[in-house]
Every structure is written in C-alpha cells, then in structure tokens.
Amino acid sequence: MNPVAIGIALLVAVALAMALGVALGWAASRIEPDADSLVERIDALLPQTQCGQCLYPGCRPYAAAIASGEADIDRCPPGGDSTLRALAALLDRAPRPLDPAFGAPKPAQVAWIVEERCIGCALCLPACPVDAIVGASRQMHTVIAAQCTGCELCLPPCPVDCIELRAAPATSLRHHQPRAA
C-alpha cells in the first residue's frame, strides 16, 4: 500500500478528532448540564407527602439534594421500599434498605381533628404543607381528608393534642371495565 495514502488518512483522522474534541469541549463549557430534568424525574418518584422526614423542607428540595449527590436515596419512609427501588433504578444505584434514622414506613394515614378537644387556636393551619386544614381563629378546624398527605406536621404545634391520625379512606380502585354480557 502507498505510504503517502496512509499518511494522508492518518492526518485526516487526527485532524477530525482534534476538531471534534475542540467542539465538544466548547459545548461542555457553554451548555449547562440538564440538572433540572433530573430533579424533576426524581421528584416524580417521591410520594409528595412533604413531611420533611428526610430533613429537607419538602420533596422537591430532597430531590435536588439527591440529584446533586448531597443526600442518599434511603431517607424517604413514606415512599417506602417501592420508592427506594424506583430511585435506585432511575439513578443506577444498588437498592438498599431505608435508613431507620429517618423513620419507618407506615400505612397511608390522614389527620383527623377531634372537635370536642379543638380550641380553635389556628396553630395547625400554617404547619400544613398542602393547606389541607380549614379553620380560623376561634372557629372549628377540620382536615380535608382528600388533600391530607398524612405528614404529621400538624401534630407538634397543637397545644391540646386534638389531632389524631387515622387510616386513609380506601379509594375505589375499580376501573369501569367493559364486560361480556
């Protein structure tokens, strides 16, 4: 084979590699990595109880912390094992058990205000992360069960311990199926 031809081919290949390398380097420095979409995808897997058991003020901040590598994926007891496995699959990490330091998983629950004991102090209203408590000062308060995430954040501010947690009402899981007659 002609040595000149081989030389030309080599030169072309080297020039191409250098040009592409420069282009990629420039792109990497100019175009931000898409961190937001990763946060979105992690956030989509979290249970949205907004309970703060992970020590972040809500699910999205925790998602951002996972995305940046600041926090591990084992801090979400309300999501339980299934959320942890989904996160592990998304982030390509080995699944592991939940860290018990952040609490244990519980069945779905909702807050319930015992009206006989409620004094209408309105202290629980600002504590609710999803605005699920209706009430006003010296008026009876109540929890909208459909909105309540069962985060337990309304319990500590209540001065008379009138908030209980009850099992979440079962949702109708039946999907209207076409049937054979």
Added chain:
Amino acid sequence: MAARPTFPAGLALDAHKQQACGTPIIELSLPPQVTLALDQGSGYSAEPVVTVGDSVAMGTLVARADHPFASALHSPLAGNVVAIESREAAVEGGRNVCIVIENDGSGRIDDRVRPVATALSLSPEELVHRLRDAGIAGLGGAGFPTATKLNSARASGAQTLVLNGAECEPWICCDDAVMRSAADDVVRGALLLQRAAGAGRCLIAIEDDKPAAIAAVAGAIERQRDAAQRDDALTLAVISAVYPQGAERQLITAVAGIEVPSGSLPAAAGVICQNVATAVAVARWAAYGEPILSRVVTVTGSGVEHPCNVRAPIGTPLSALIAAAGGYRSTPLRLIAGGSMTGRALPSDDVGLTKAMNCVLVATPDDVGSRLGAVEMPCIRCGDCANVCPAGLLPQQLHRAALADAHDAMHELGMRDCIDCGLCDYVCPSQIPLAARFRDARRRLNAAEATAQKAAHARERHELRTRRLQEAATAEQQAFESVRNRARQPDDDPAGGNR
C-alpha cells in the same frame, strides 16, 4: 348457511342454555323483606335519602344517584326501612351498605309512579333526565346507569344505537326469555332510547342460536314500523353465536364493522350499546311510570331442581329465587352471580338481587369443577390464548408483565383493553388462571394511578403554598424597607439635615 357477522377470534362455547330456557318466566311475589345494596353493580354507591323507621311505598326513592356512575334506587315494596347497614352483598368485595325494607303487606304505590303518556314527545334532554330519576341502569350485567351512557352518546353525536340481545355467555338466557315474551316492549324501549341518544338508526343484534327470539323481535319490528321515523330506523341484525359476542366492543365490530379504538368510548366511534332488557325497563317506565323495581334473572346450574327464568323484585334474597327454581338439588359447590365465564362467586344466598345480576348459577363440581384443584403448570408458549383473545391482546406476554408487576409493559401490552372474558384461561393447557391474574394486576395499576394522582395534587398544592409564602415574605420585606427608608430619610438627606 351464509356466514353471520362476527368479530375476530373468540370461541363457540357449550351454551348450557336449554336447561332454563324451556319454561315461561316465573313471576315471583313480593318477599317479606328486601335488601337493596347501594352499589347495584356499577361499583359506585347511591346516597340513601331515607332513615331507619321511615315508611316507604312501592316505587319510593330510597337512595339518589349523586355520582354519575351510580343509579337511583327505589323501594320495590311498601313497608318500613328496618336497617341501613353494611351487609353481605353481590358486589366486588362481598360487602356493601344495604337498605333493608320489611314488607307491610299494604301494597301501597308511590304517587309519583304514573304512566308517562308523553314519553315519545319529551325532549331528549328531559327523557335522559327522567330515565336517570327512574334509576334505569344496564341490565346486561354491568349495571352502568343508562342516562350517563346516553349523555355521552349525545355529547359525541353517536348515530347508531345497538340493542344488545347477543347474550353470549353460557348458562344465561334471561335476555332470550325477555325477547320472546316482551318483544314489543323491546322495540318500544328501543325507540325511546334511540330518541334519548339522538341516534338515527337502531340495530337489534341477536345471536343466531335464539331463533324464537329473532322471530319475536322481527314480528315486533313489523308491528312498530309506523312509530319509527324512518324505514331503516330499526333493523334486526342476526349475528353468529360466538363468545364473547355480547361484549360491547366485540358486538360493535360484528354489527357495524368498526373497531372502537383503545382508550376511547364506543360513543366516540359513533355507536352506543344498550341491553334489550334495559329497553324493556324503559318501555315499562313509559307505560307505568315504573322505576326499575324488578328484573328477569336466570336461575340455573346443576345444583337447582328446575332451572328457570324468574322476574323478581330487586333486593329479593337469592334463597327465594332458588326456592322458585325448586330449591337445591345437591349441596352446591359455588354460588355464582353471572355466567360461568365472567361470573363472580357470591358470599351466601342471603344477598339481595341487584340490577346488574342477570344470572344465579348454582354450580356443582360437574359445572365448573374441571378447573378446580387443577395444578398450574408453566407456560409452554403454545399461543392458544392469543388466538382466542377477542381484544387482540397477547395474554402470554401480559402474564409475564403482570407477574413482574411491570406497569409500563402492562400499559404497552394493553392490560386496560382486557375485557375480562376469561377465554385465555379457558383454553390454557397449562391451567394458568390468566383472567384472575389480569384482574388483580389491573387493580394494582389502578391503585398506582390513584396514588400518582394524589401525589401530583399534593405537589401542586405544596408549590402554590410555597409561592404564596415567598410572596408574603417579599411583601413584608419591602414594607419593612420602605418604613425604614422613610425613617432614615431626614438623617440621610444632607441638605435637609443641615438646615
């Protein structure tokens, strides 16, 4: 014989219908007590409007339909409400809140039960509204409120009403009996439903294994020609007897030649289906003002003495129906609401008849026993299930996805399009309970979907709250700064300060 219209796949099954079909419909007298489940089969409960101790007459509204998928309930007898409590019922899960009414023997009829002489001249909206108040629901087995279906038909401008007289499932023959004994009512009801739906034409579809019903309905159509607005407004469609011919989508494919797309309602494809017994209920409502107070139900199976069809008040304990069929012949293996393919096992014979219950199958080991105690073997990939699947799915693949609980794969393979006909199960040589697995998997899919919806809702509310708090904090900061600036102004202004 020329090939009758049908749908792809499916299977001709042993019908077992002759047992109950030979005798005329037995009219059952009012029982001493009725148990009305608030969920009449659609999966959604009505809201009681009576309390314990109330006296009600025949036809009095006892529960109203707040949810569009629930149907209003009326008392089938005159008497007193003795209990409203959770009891065993013929619904999914086996328990439901029931209104129990004791017969006082007076036979009083509610004032509002009056013939609707002008039914055919009512506007379609008014007609749908009145049918809803009369608690008319699909009597073919789903118990879905007729008014809700008619509304969806009107909203999407459906032009064809298909009256479902296919009755494809083994053992069941109540629709056949209704068509033979009340063919004129079938046609009268069809004309009213057609008007309410705003449909231009109506097809009455009957399987070719019911020659007597076909003849009766054909005669009735001839007699009612004048009432129909157009010559082609009412047509009889004789279709081939293949299971599950009576399933809504399969029936539409057979008679109209169109496939209803996955995920959309038949109304969107321009067709709505109603059962023939529902049409009779509509005709009875027009003739007597009668809400649904009774229905015709097949009582059959090798476990009863004389299989038959019975017209019984809604809420009648099933033990009374079985007594009307001559009682138990032997200890039954299982009591099933519906046929042998899609029926559901009942907790006991104390439960009340519901609007959706078309058959009580008192099954002995001879009837359903072949699969009981069968040992499930691994799938051998024979593909028989895919050959019979009327929805055109791949049950084998679905089964793998269901076992792995792989939600994305199940969606992709069309788990939601499964119509629960049970044919895959029936043909499986490895005796895999496919249909039951799919039902269970769909429940899990629905649960996951409900959780995801709730989470999305909570996320939105949390974001709105966070934004509101931020805005409040910013506003407070600005107010503070403006006050501070005003307070500092005299000192900071050198010209002003020196004067």
